[in-house]
Amino acid sequence: MATTPTGTPRQQKRKPKGKNSTIELAERHGYSPSKKGKTREKDSGSVTIAASSAVSRTKTAFPRQLQFASSNWKALQETLQIGQKSGAPQKVENRKKNTSKSSSTTVAPVKKEEVWFDGVDPLLLEPENVHNVQTAxxxxxxxxxxxxxxxxxxxxxxxxxxxxxxxxxxxxxxxxxxxxxxxxxxxxxxxxxxxxxxxxxxxxxxxxxxxxxxxxxxxxxxxxxxxxxxxxxxxxxxxxxxxxxxxxxxxxxxxxxxxxxxxxxxxxxxxxxxxxxxxxxxxxxxxxxxxxxxxxxxxxxxxxxxxxxxxxxxxxxxxxxxxxxxxxxxxxxxxxxxxx
Incomplete structure (x- = not known):
């Protein structure tokens, strides 16, 4: 059976207002609070239940200004920038490597040194070449x-x-x-x-x-x-x-x-x-x-x-x-x- 929160909703501890309220925190850190996908806190040993249907419709709250971004956001941004800088050229290099490999397979084999018979009568050469000789x-x-x-x-x-x-x-x-x-x-x-x-x-x-x-x-x-x-x-x-x-x-x-x-x-x-x-x-x-x-x-x-x-x-x-x-x-x- 699914556990239920202890006590009635009225008996549960209400969120403090004033400085600790959600609105104040949002204004202080520069983001808009999300109204959907709220979680219910429990005592120790209780399980946090999240509505899966609400999570899919929840919009992520990004910081509006860089100064309000937390260390996690900064780390994520640096990771994304590194990926954009280092990732794209790496793919191009891979393509170049692939093309070089593919082109290397199509390169014609090195020809052997040709032997020339200067001054030799064409009739003395191999029979397969005799038919190319024209008479006067x-x-x-x-x-x-x-x-x-x-x-x-x-x-x-x-x-x-x-x-x-x-x-x-x-x-x-x-x-x-x-x-x-x-x-x-x-x-x-x-x-x-x-x-x-x-x-x-x-x-x-x-x-x-x-x-x-x-x-x-x-x-x-x-x-x-x-x-x-x-x-x-x-x-x-x-x-x-x-x-x-x-x-x-x-x-x-x-x-x-x-x-x-x-x-x-x-x-x-x-x-x-x-x-x-x-x-x-x-x-x-x-x-x-x-x-x-x-x-x-x-x-x-x-x-x-x-x-x-x-x-x-x-x-x-x-x-x-x-x-x-x-x-x-x-x-x-x-x-x-x-x-x-």
Missing amino acids: GQAIGLEKKGTYNKPTRVVAMDCEMVGVGHEGKDSVLARVSLVNVMGHCIYDKFVKPTEEVVDYRTAVSGVRPGDIEKGEEFATVQKEVSEILNGRILVGHAVHHDLKVLFLSHPRRRIRDTSAYRPFRAMFGGRTPSLKALSERILGVKVQQGEHSSVQDAQAAMRCYTMYRKQWEEDVRNGRRRFVQQRQQQPHQEQQDSAA
Whole structure:
């Protein structure tokens, strides 16, 4: 059972008035007295009963002036100020520490020292890096990347020659190169000279004594080239010179000579253009800078042909029609002349 206060309320000791009254104490210490949440005092051994419902609605009485604050209030205020000053920066530091930890986990590992192979031929490096190496034809746009290196219906040929005979004025075959319609080299071999070489013409031909010493026999090269050209369209620049040193012939209707094509000659006022000037004019590519390369010259001739291939082949067909018509009209005209 809950204990009850001894005696009646009238018999209980009343609070003194005057100086010890609640109002006087409130005015003296500078706070307003709370009317709710009053406690009842008991004798020794009695329990103080507080109304819990009243406590939740009780407003805390803060000192209105600092001079009236008790030592407990001052201690609490100092604690709060210390917490505000030291607590907030501490959290920021913790965040900084956390961010530094998190960022440290994402830092890339230290790379090992890279090994450089300056001056090493790319073909001697690892196979995985070889596919990144471009050929000279790909670098200047004369060779189509990613295509096959087999003979096509149209091939281009160029030869390099060396000087023989008196003062090296005569020419013999030293190197022959063929490319397909995509510009890929399908044949490239040096040839052992059939006569004593007087002038290697290295500044122009790019041929050196060591190249032809390791070359193929002329008869072997002649046979292999003849098999490639058989039944195909041959492209070249002044290609009749190349056929001459190979001692080969080719049907005229299957030859596409970039030095004799009329639209190309019209670009130079009717004159026969050099391959260097023609490539720079049509392709915007400079070839034959210094020593010549038969592979690059064949690629340049093929590219000039493929850029005008549709028009060129149409001109060839029209020329054949005119030739056939002239052949058909010629006997009829001869009969008329004989009858007259």
